[in-house]
Amino acid sequence: MTDQLDHSPIISEVFGDAAGKMELFHKKLEDEGLIRGLIGPRDGDIIWERHILNSAALVPFIKEMLPDPETDRQVTIGDVGTGGGFPGIVLAACFPAVSFDLIEPMERRCEWLAEMVDMLQLTNATVVRARTEELISKKKEFSRTSGGHVDSSRANAGRRGRKPGSRQAQSEHFNGYDIVTCRAVAPMTKLAGMTLPLLKKSGRLIALKGKSAAAELEKARKELKKNGAVSTRVCQAPVAPQLEPTHVVIVQVR
Ligand SMILES: C[S@@+](CC[C@H](N)C(=O)[O-])C[C@H]1O[C@@H](n2cnc3c(N)ncnc32)[C@H](O)[C@@H]1O
Numbered sequence: 507m508t509d510q511l512d513h514s515p516i517i518s519e520v521f522g523d524a525a526g527k528m529e530l531f532h533k534k535l536e537d538e539g540l541i542r543g544l545i546g547p548r549d550g551d552i553i554w555e556r557h558i559l560n561s562a563a564l565v566p567f568i569k570e571m572l573p574d575p576e577t578d579r580q581v582t583i584g585d586v587g588t589g590g591g592f593p594g595i596v597l598a599a600c601f602p603a604v605s606f607d608l609i610e611p612m613e614r615r616c617e618w619l620a621e622m623v624d625m626l627q628l629t630n631a632t633v634v635r636a637r638t639e640e641l642i643s644k645k646k647e648f649s650r651t652s653g654g655h656v657d658s659s660r661a662n663a664g665r666r667g668r669k670p671g672s673r674q675a676q677s678e679h680f681n682g683y684d685i686v687t688c689r690a691v692a693p694m695t696k697l698a699g700m701t702l703p704l705l706k707k708s709g710r711l712i713a714l715k716g717k718s719a720a721a722e723l724e725k726a727r728k729e730l731k732k733n734g735a736v737s738t739r740v741c742q743a744p745v746a747p748q749l750e751p752t753h754v755v756i757v758q759v760r
Pocket residue numbers: 586587588589590591592593609610611612615636637638639688689690691700
C-alpha cells in the first residue's frame with residue numbers, strides 16, 4: 507500500500523534529523539501495524555498524516571516548555587497510553603536529549619514499543635508496563651514517605667549523570683514528570699484524574715484532542731480543579747502545510 511505522503515518533502519521539513527527514524531517507524535507500521543492491532547483498517551495509506559505527523563504536532567508546544575531542548579536531560583516526560591507509539595515514540599525521536607517514559611498497560615503493545623525503541627535506538631525512552639493509577643499510587647507513596655517534602659537529592663538520585671531512558675517511573679523515588687503527554691486515551695473528565703496527579707509541581711499536561719477540545723475542557727471543570735489545575739488553554743496545532751490542523755489542550759497544575 508502506498509501512503510499519500512511517502513517521499514513527500516514534508517517529512518524532512520517536519521522531522522529534520524529524526525526523518526530517517528520516522529521513515530523506519532512508518533515502514534514497520536505499514537508492514538505490521540494492522541495485523542498487530544495498532545492502527546485501524548482504513549489507516550494503511552494515511553499513517554503519516556493520521557498518526558506520525560499528528561503526533562509531531564506536539565513538538566512546538568514541548569519545545570516552548572523546555573529550557574534547552576538540545577541538552578536538557580533533567581526534563582522528564584511521561585506519555586500515558588502510548589499504544590502503537592503515539593505520540594511517545596515520535597516525540598522521543600524528536601527530542602533525543604529528553605527522557606521519556608512510554609506508559610502502556612497492554613503486554614502486546616509494550617512488546618511492540620520495546621521493539622520500536624530498540625529498532626530506532628531511542629536510548630532516551632523507556633517502556634513502562636503499567637496503568638497510570640499504579641504510578642499515581644507510587645508517587646503518593648514516595649511523597650508520603652518523604653514527609654511531603656521532596657528532597658531533591660533523593661528524588662534525583664540516579665538521575666544526575668544517568669543515561670536518558672533509565673526507568674524513572676520504576677524507581678522507588680518516583681516523584682512525577684515535568685510534562686505528561688497523551689492522545690486518544692480518555693475524555694477530559696476522566697483524563698484529568700489519570701494524568702494531572704502524575705505531574706510535579708507546576709508541571710503541564712499536553713493532550714492531543716480533536717475539535718472537541720474546548721467542549722471537553724468545559725465539561726471537565728470540576729475534575730480539573732479537583733486535580734490541581736490552575737490554568738487551561740486550547741490551541742490549534744498545525745500538522746503540516748496543506749493538512750488539517752489538530753487541537754492541543756494544555757493544563758498546568760499548581
Ligand atoms: C485508543 S488507545 C490510543 C493509543 C495511542 N495513544 C494512540 O493515540 O494511538 C488508548 C491506549 O491507552 C491505554 N490505556 C487505557 N487505560 C490506561 C490507563 N489507565 N493507564 C495507562 N494507559 C491506559 C490502552 O491500553 C491503549 O493502548
